Amino acid sequence: MMILSPRNEKKRTRRLLIIATGVVVLALAFDWVSGGTLRGLVRFMSTVAWSSSSRMLSSVAWSGLFSNVRALRAENEALKQEISRLQVQTASYESLAEENTALREIVHLAEGSAGLTAPIVSSTRSSPYGTFMVGAGSAEGVVEGNIVVVGERGSGIVIGEVDDVHEHVSLVTEVFAPGTSIEGSLRGIPTTFEGQGGGNARTKISQELEVEVGDTVTSPAFGGRLVGVVGAIASDPTNAYQSVYIRTPVNLSELRFVYVIP
C-alpha cells in the first residue's frame, strides 16, 4: 500500500470531501429536477433490504434457537395486536355513537369508498420526518392525498396520508408527524393539534372545557374520520389552558397492512 505523507493525505481527504459534497448536491438537484426518480429507486431498494432483513430475522426466530423467547414474544405480540384491535374498535364505536346523526352521512360515504389493502414495507420508526412506506404505488392506483386507514374499512382510524407516489411504493406521512399541525375536533370543539411524531399530538384548550381520557378526535381534513384519542391531560389550576395529549390507538410498529382509500 502506498503511504502518503500527512500533508498529501490531508489534501487527498479534502479533495474527496469536495467531490462527495458535489455528488450530494448533484444528487439532490437531479432528484428534484427528475421529479423524484432517485428517491423512487432508493426507496425500492430499501424495501428489498427491509423485507430481506425481516425474512432473515424471522427465519432465525423460527429456527429453534431462542424457542422460549420466541414463544413468549409471539404471545406478547398476539396480545398486543389484540389490544390494538380492541382499542381501534372501541374508539371507532365511541366516535360513531357520539356523533351519530352528524356522521351518518360521512360513514355512509366512507363505507362506500373504494380502496386497497397495502403492506407496510419499511420500518415505521426509522423516519425522522414521521413517514413510512407502503407496497402500493401508481401502478396499483394510489395517488397523492389518498388516506391511509387501519381498522375497519372506511370507519377505521386515519394514520396518515399518501405524500409521494412511485410505481410500486408510496411514502405515507403520519397524521401526527413531527412539526405538522392538523385541524381537528375534540368533543365538538375545533382545535389545532401539533404533531409530535410516533402517533402522538398535543393541543391546548381552555380549563373550562371538560375532556376525559379516551375522548375521540376527528378531523375535517380527513372527511371527519377518527384520527386519535385523548391519552393524557395535564391540567394546572394556575393556568388558563390545559394540555391535552392525543395518541393514535394503534402501535404503528405492530402493523403489517393498512388500507389506502381515495
Added chain:
Amino acid sequence: MSYLSRIRIRWFLSALGFSGAVLAPAWVPLVAMVLLALRYSAWEILGIGLLVDLLWLPAGVSFSHLPLFTLIALILVWGLEPLRSEFLT
C-alpha cells in the same frame, strides 16, 4: 491506535449509519454521523445524510420539508473540519 483499527472503526460506524438509515430509529444514523465526524474527515457522513433524506423526506419544497439530515451532514463535515485539522493527526 493503529491504521487498521482506525479503518475498522470507520467501516463499522459507516455500516451502522447506512443500515440504521433503513432499519433503525433515526437517532442511530445521527449518532453514527456525529461519531464519524468527531474522528474522521469521512465522506460517508454525507452519504448517510443523503440516504436518510432520499428515503424518508416527503415530497415538495417547503420549510417543513428541508433535507435536515443532508444539512446536518454538511455542517458536521465542513463545520468540524477546522477542529479536526487542528487537533487530529
